[in-house]
Each structure stands twice: as structure tokens, then as C-alpha cells.
Amino acid sequence: MKRYFPILSWLPAYKKAYLSGDIFAGITVGVMLIPQGMAYAMIAGLPPVFGLYAALVPQVIYALTGTSRQLAIGPVAMDSLLIASGLGALSISGIDEYISMAIFLSLFIGTIQLAMGFLKMGFLVNFLSKPVINGFTSAAALIIGISQLKHLLGIEITSNKTLHILQQTFLQLDQINPLAVIVGLSGIALMLIIKRLNSQIPTAIVVVILGIALAYFTPIADYGLQLVGKIPDGLPAFKIPEVPWSNLGDLFTIALAMALIAFMEVISIGKALDEKVNANTIIPNQELIALGTSNIMGSLFQSYPTTAGFSRTAVNFQAGAKTGVAAFMSAALVALTLLFLTPLFYYLPNAILASIIMLAITSLIDFKYPQELYKYQKDEFVLLMATFFITLLVGIQEGIILGVLFSLLLMVYRTSKPHMAVLGQIKGTTYFKNITRFAPDIIDRKDILVLRFDAQLFFGNKDYFYKQLKRHKIAKGPDLKVIIINAEAINYIDSSATYIIKHLILELKDQEIQLMIAGATGPTRDILFKTGVVDLLGRENLFVRVVEAVEYIDGKHSRTEIENRISHQNY
Template sequence: MLKNYFPIFHWLPNYKKAYLTNDIVAGLTVGIMLIPQGMAYAMIAGLPPVFGLYAALVPQVIYALMGTSRQLAVGPVAMDSLLVASGLTALSLSGIEEYISMAIFLSLFMGVIQLSLGLLRAGFLVNFLSKPVISGFTSGAAIIIGLSQLKHVLGVDIPRNNKVHQLLFNVIEKFKEINIYTVTIATIAILIILLIKKLNKRYRINIPGALLVVLFGILTVYGLELYHSDVKIIGVVPDGLPAFKIPNISLHTVAELTPIAITLALVAFMEAISVAKAVQEKQNEYEVYANQELIALGTSNIIGSLFQSYPTTGGFSRTAVNEQAGAKTGISSMVSAVIVGSTLLFFTSLFHYLPNAVLGAIIMVAVFGLIDFKYPVELLKKRKDEFVLLLVTFLITISVGITQGIILGILFSLLLMVYRVSKPHIAVIARIEGTNYYNNINRFHSSVAIRKDVLGIRIDAQLFFGNTTFFKKALLKEIKLKGKHLKLLIINTEAISYIDNTAANMLYKMIQELKQKNIKVMFSGTTGPTRDILFKSGIIDILGKENLFLRSHEAEDFYDGKHNRTEKFRSIAEQTESIAS
């Protein structure tokens, strides 16, 4: 039981000495990467940079103990940081202290939600975050994050806003106040990061570009004394490990934070599980389990909040670096935590002269890489309805708000799904000449033998209250087209595994009405679960067990008197739960 919740007890007893070097190297690499990244992402969240280091400390240790992925790097990420800022700036807060308290409480709140979903085995909920919605939301959020850093890159005081048009308007208003030193530092930092990324990709190395531009920024500002020229710097970074503190918040605040906490919980889980599964596909030693991931991430956020961490999850870039650096187990995350902890204990004073422009540059390069151009173009060519869904989500995200973008995107994707299942594909089928195969007459019109007295219908969906009326109308339309010649209706039910009460009542009445018109009804290809429903709902009483067939051609041949049903085939076609028991 303990191993189920703490997968470390699965892999630690079998830990190989050969793994240790890889884990240490990967842990050092990610730890060094985490320091500037964590501080930068804290700025996105509207928090002092040191809280990025707090968020990079405890959560990844807890995840190393409880997570099923052995390479996932947990810590602060750009998307969640933006969601924190978006949710908290919408509230009326008295000052930075209350803002910090709320951000930390959000970590606790979303952790409780994730843990609860994991214990309830609700990992399937992430399936409702469709790829078009996530792509539109991610691209929109990336643009907002990038533009929000213009105040640091340009060195001007631009009011925070999560609407792109308003952000750009605010930038234009402040354009004359741009600090040329700040812009120069940011531009050079961006070019250095891009150059190092290109070198890393070409030569398959892991030069810590973010750390190098941090050193460049500190040395430039300190050496040229640019802090006297209004170049904004981080200033004093508190040293020491985060203290244990229980978040204190009112019930009224809980109600206000509920929507953003739920959004954070789901989006953070989606980020983590997608990258964890992507990395796991390259491994043969373990499996990633969605529900345990929820439990691990939830617990990481809960315990992390007790040590002043704001919301965290698995990061795309850091996980990729961790895997490429050779990480084999969660030991690499523990090494990363040691690097971050050592920085907090001994090296925070080194960051005093770090310019905000460098952190802004790091963020801009990181998040603009999240903007996906290929996928929308692909959807535009192949699936225009999903392209519209992506575009709507993107536009809402950049023009209305971050939270509204993801929530309305999910809502629209569910509405699209409901629309599709309410109008399922229904085909008129007939036998292909010279064979026993039945196919759609519209696709195989030149090779099917269409009979005036026989109508074959296939519905490629479940039958439930949402599509019952559509199915009935389509069926009656085809029956009417056949006219008085129709004597046999064959309903192919191979694609149906469930019939709800509304649909069952419709079928019962329809079969009854057709029998009164001397039209015989037969079912073919009926699966076990569907047969069970036919028997339990009483449909079989009016249909007749003798009218269940394995294949459509058997039904037609039996009607024509060409096929004698053996006891074996009859028992298979009529098999139900009750008979089996």
C-alpha cells in the first residue's frame, strides 16, 4: 500500500550505482537552470524573485518521493505563474504582503484539489482539455507573458494587464520613457540565450544560457554602475531557507479563489502529465499513472505551501534538459533541490545587482517558444471546426482574460462534442454484390445490390437522449423513401455499446409501430452490453430473440429463407448476462 503512494520504494531498492553519475550531472544542470528561471517566473506571478527559489525547493523533493515519472522536473513554470497573477490582480488586495499570502494559499488550495481528484481516481478529467483549446490558450498566454515583460525589458513602469490590446496601449503611452541601458542589456541577453540555444541544439550540449546572461547582467550593472542610471535591479534577496508557516486566509477569500484554483489544478496537471508521458515513451523502466501524478503534484503543492511556495508543476523545458542530461531517477530532483537550497543559504547576495531586464529577457525567450504556429495551420487545412475552437480560445485569452480563455475554451470544446454526438453518422447500408459485406451505399453506390423491400441502417455512435430524435428522424426519412415496398429493416448495431432509457423507449415504440405496418425489424452485430440492455429494457420482447443476428447478411438470408440458423450461431447472437450466469 505504501509503495502505491510512494513509488520511490519501487525504484530505490533496485537503484544502480551506474545511475548515480547521471543523476548528479542532471540534477546540477537543472538546479543551475532553476535559479534564474525560478526568480524570473516569480516576477511573472507578481512576487519577489526569492519566492521562485522557494517554489523550486520543497515541491520537487516531495515529487521525487511520490511521482511516477523519474525525469519530471517540478517547480515554478511560466503558465501557472501567469494564472496566479491573473487571478490575484482581479482581487482587491491591500498590499504586497496580502498578495504573497494569497499566492501561497493558492498553492495549498490547488494542491488539495489535485490530491482529492487523485484519491477519487479522476485523472481522466484532463481528457476534457482538448489539444486545440490547450494550443490556443498556451499561445495566447505566452504572448501575454512575453508582453508583460516589456516593462522590465524597456525599463519603464507599465501597469500590469492581462489583455494584449491594453498592454500594447500602455507600452505606447510610456514609449518616450524607455531606458536605453536597460534595452541594451535585455537585447544582448536575448541574443546570447538564442545563440546558446542554437549551439546546444546543434552540438547536443547543455550550456546554461540563462545562468550566463545572469552573470553578464550582474557584472555589467555592477562594473558600469548602471544602477545609478535608473537600471532597475533585484536588490536585496533574503537569505536562508523558507520558514514553516501555515497559510492564513478567510473563508470569503476561499470563495473568491475557487475558480482560479480549479483552473490552476487542471492546467498544471495537464502540463505535468503531458510532458511526463512524452518522456516516459523514451523509457522502458516505468509507467506514468495519471491518478498517482495528481496525488504527487497535489501533495507537493500542499507541503510546498507550508514552506512559502506558490503553485508549481512539471516544467517542459527543465524536464527536457533533465532527461537529455541523463537523469534516471528522482535523485536528480533531490540534487537540484540541494543546489537551490545552497543558493538560498549562501549565495543570495550575489544576485543583488541582477537587472530585471535579464530576467525579463529569460522569460521572453522561454515563453515565445511555447507559441505554436504549425498546429493551427494543420487544423486550418484538415479540421476547420477545431481550428475555429483554437482561434476562439486564443482570442478570448488575449482579449478577455487568462482564466476566461481556458474555461470558455473547455466549455466550447464540450459544446462541440455535444453537437457532434447529437448528430452522429448514420449510413444506409446494402450488400456488396457477390459478397457478404454490407457497406454505405453512398460510398459504394456502383457495387452494392440495393433492394426495394430491404433497408439496412447503421448508426456509428451510442444511442442516448441527445441523439435519439436525430436517429429517429433519419430512420423515418429512409423508411418513407422506400415506401410501400419495404418489408424488412435491418439495424446494424456494431458501433453501439450503450442505449439509455430514452433511446430504449424510442426503439420499443418504433419497432411496435413498424410491426403494425407489417415491416419486420432485425438487429445485426449487436454487442454483449447492448444485448443486455435489449433484454433488461424489454425491447427483446417485442423484437423477438430470433431477430438477433451476428451479421447483416445472415439477417437478410434468413428473411429470404436461404439461411438456416444453427443452434450454435443462435446461442451466440442471443447471449446475454442473464443467460451466461
């Protein structure tokens, strides 16, 4: 039970000293979560109250089942944008059906995550490389910001496509509501000022209170300033989500993408916390189970998909949270808000929520990392930029899917043409190093060619290996008698590469050139013996180190019994 409910491990060992920190952190995150939840629901195209529903049950369930004690689960900007993008592409008749689909998406995503957790598929998140994540996140942040222009400018925009939004905004410049702009920009400015003065003050709730007071005590709503309006009070009712069978296939792609992205966010934030406290509590597969269970149970209480929030988790940690008790406190504050305080949010200007979102997305855009890639790894910079522009201009799903595909293609390209070095013995030593790096200190041998292939040998690079070896052989000239392959970096040889090696051995024998292999690891030696390569090569041509092979050629070294045992050892 403790494996699936980590609370059974930490709750019995709970210390009284933790309580004050947990209570303070829970209240702080709860205060922060209320305006954020409503703002993120707007990004998702949902009524603001659904952001509060998403802030309730999922974080309680995660506190029971998650392996991190400080992660703050709830609605986030990224998932909200993915929902708007995915559901916006479907033919949905009205707001009720849209809400129903968003809630079902939580159930669908949770089911995928739960299944992946039980099947121990947490490794899949490794396929989301940092350049892809960075490009996708930065583009998504811009899309989120662009999607809020209608609230910040007080205009009507019907599309959810980035280019269409910008086009419609440009065509309606003469219809901008100056009051909405002033309120929105004032909200941003005020939050920046408060944060500069005291970073511990919950800036979002301050501007929400001031925004509500402004709309309540002044007639600004009479001048076209849009308000949140009536928010249903009371806790969300238990309801099993309806399954939209006709759209199930269309929803699968977005559900799978969101399941992986949400998991990636949880793991990256959780591991960052572990590093700060010098711990190792995050268990990826259990995190999938916890996140999946949170989304499934949340969907039964009208929650849309949730995951860990970067900013809320940081606040939770800094405020002193030690255990999941902080999450219980945060959920309790949200519940009290739903029960008693929702009428107050009637007067909240949409421009204020837009300002909260606009400021929040700035932390998602990273300029430093692309600059580093441009300086040192331009191929990955191209990958990042490709993901960024595809996400920004084509679509959210297309961006993440094509980004992952491009990163895999880049990996395949690199492994198809790995580094191959010509080695030479450094004068006065037994070291064999790259001749291009140590040219002045290398002993020039016309009769020996030493090559190091820095990758596994498989069907994708066998022809490259063969062509490069032939090229270096020709460059050596007619005095070449022995080719030594330094196999230290070759950790696997597949059947296609085995065939090439056998062909190479026979070809070199016809040319009266001897082939030797040095430094092969145990698994590689096993393959050489099992596939019959050694029978063709000759056991006497296997060596532990390159220097032993060279000394053997020069007649300066007779192999000892232990050297034979090591070089010939195999299963």
C-alpha cells in the same frame, strides 16, 4: 508504503552507474532553475526570491512521492501567470498580503490535488482536449510575453490586463528606456547564439552572470536601468499559511483551474518521457497525491504553486537523470544559492530576467497544430481559436473554463447528430458497405433497407435517429418490406431511445414493414431483452450478421442452433 512513497521501490535498487548522470543532471537543472525561478516569480508578481523558495522543498517532496524519476518540479511560467491573473483581480492592500495569498494558493491547490488523488479523480484531466490546451497555452505564452514589456522597455505599467498593458505601452512610447531595450534584446540574442553553438550550455545562467557583471562594473544603473535589488539570504522559514477566509470563494475557481492544469502538465510531460524510454511508470492518481503533497509542504516553506517544467524536464532527461537523486542535487544547489549567493543577484537587471522569459515562451506557442486542424478538422480549429482569443482578450480563467465548456458542447453536438449510413451488399460477396462509397458495386434491393447507426442511442440523438430512418424509408419507395438495423456500433441504448425503438416497431408493423436488428453486442442485447424491446420485435428478428438476416428473408438460410444461441444470448 511503497504505493505512496515510490522512492522506497527505486532507492534500494539504486545502481552506482546512475550516480554520475544524476549528479550532472541535478547540477545542470539547478543552474537553469535559479534564473528561471526568479524570472517566473516576477511573472507571478512576487519578489524574485520566492522563485527560489518554490524551487526548493516541492521538488524534494516530489522525488519522494512521484512516480516519474525524471520530472523536474518547480515554478513554471503558466502557473505564475495564472497567479498574477487570479490575485490581480482581487482587492489586495499591499505586497505582503499578495505574497501571503500566493503562498496560501499553493496550500489550497495542493489540498485539492491531494483530495482528487485519494478520490481517484485523475480522469478529470481527460476533459482538457488538445485544441483547448493548445489555444490556451499559446494565448498564455503571449500574455506572459506582453506582461514583460515593462521590464524589457523600462517603463511603468500598473495593469495586468493584456489590452490595458498594450494601451499603456503605446501611451508611454516616448518614455522607453533605450538601455533596457538594448540589454534585454542583447540577452535574447546572446542566448540564441549560445544555443546554436552548443545546446548543452545553460544559456540563462550565462546571460545572468554577464548581466550582473555589466551592472556591477559599469554605471548603467545610473541611467534608469532597473535592478532586482536586495534578495533576502537564508533558507525559507517554516510558517503555516494564513487562510484568507473572506477571499476563499474567489480563490476556489483559480485554485481548481490551476490544480487541473498543473496535473495536466505533469501527466503530459511524464507520459512523453515514458514513451522515450519505452516504460509505463506514470500512475495518474499517485501523481495527483505527489503534486498535492509537494504544494502543501512547499507552502509551509513560503513556496507558491509549482508543477513540472517542460524545458527543465527535457534538460534533466538529456543530461542523464535516472532517478530522483537528480532532484535532490538540484534542490541542494538552490539551497546553497539561498545561503551564500543571493547578494550577487542584487545587480541583476530586470531586463535580463525579461529576456529569459521572452525566449522561454517561444516553445509554448505551437503554429503547426492549428494549421493541421484548419486543413482537416475545422470545427476543432474554431474551438482552438475561440479558446485562444478568450484567454488573450478576456482572461486566463475564462479562457480555460469556456474552452472546456465549448469542447464538451462540441462533443454533445457530434453525438446528437452521428453518422448514419445506408448499407448495400457488394456483388459477389457477403460484405455490406456504405452505398455512397461503393455505389457501382452494390446490389440494388428495393425491398430491403439496411442502416448502420455509428453511435450510442440516447436521449440526445433518439429524435435524429428516428427522423433519419423515416427519411431513408421514404426514399426507398413503396416496395420496401424489411428494415435491418446494423447495431454493431451501438454500444448503449438509454430509456428514451428504448421508447423510440418500441414506437418504431409498432409504427412499421402498421405499415407492414418488418424490423430486424443485426450485430448487436452483448451489452446492447441485454438492454433489448431487459426493456422488453425483443418481446415486441420478436426473437426471430435478431441476427448475428446482416448477411444472415438478408439470406433469412430470401429463404436461402435456415438459422442453426448456434446462431440462435449467439443472437439471443443475454443476461
